[in-house]
Amino acid sequence: AQKVTQAQTEISVVEKEDVTLDCVYETRDTTYYLFWYKQPPSGELVFLIRRNSFDEQNEISGRYSWNFQKSTSSFNFTITASQVVDSAVYFCALSEAEVDSGNTPLVFGKGTRLSVIA
């Protein structure tokens, strides 16, 4: 069965600090996708990144970077030089690829609430 664990419930950092949000997943499939979503205080879910199981290259997008390691089943998210606007709940999610139906819906972790203090 699929499972996503975000062990950090809440993290608080001072502005300009770097912060890493951890995500560990479980799946029996060899083909799957991992996602990160951001939920700011306004409540909507904002897509940040998608990574497939065959691509272990790290990705950087501005101040955001992601480290995918299949050996440890982890897909961690780092924010460099954090800003107050980064304050939000961040969710890691997993979707497996099924031959017949195409995909499985997203399984989300419990989320990590990040507070960036000015």
Next chain:
Amino acid sequence: DSGVTQTPKHLITATGQRVTLRCSPRSGDLSVYWYQQSLDQGLQFLIQYYNGEERAKGNILERFSAQQFPDLHSELNLSSLELGDSALYFCASSLGLAVYNEQFFGPGTRLTVL
């Protein structure tokens, strides 16, 4: 703005009542998903439709039902409401069924059952 719309934004009702939540997917998207976000259960998948047909079911209660109409909008019906049904209900849409199709989320409907 994701392009997915949900109405109403807020809904307050009493136990035992029935409500309908509406979702309009992004233009061109055929797949619609419903998720429930509650404090104790987190974000959970409820049900998925693709081009009018049910494709996958998650932790959806028997008191809940959904459908996707020919114009691709979807409705989630919640009946015999209980206090524990209070939650944020999200609709998401994607182009098709492929797992790499990104799911775009609507702003959610916050349901409060009193």
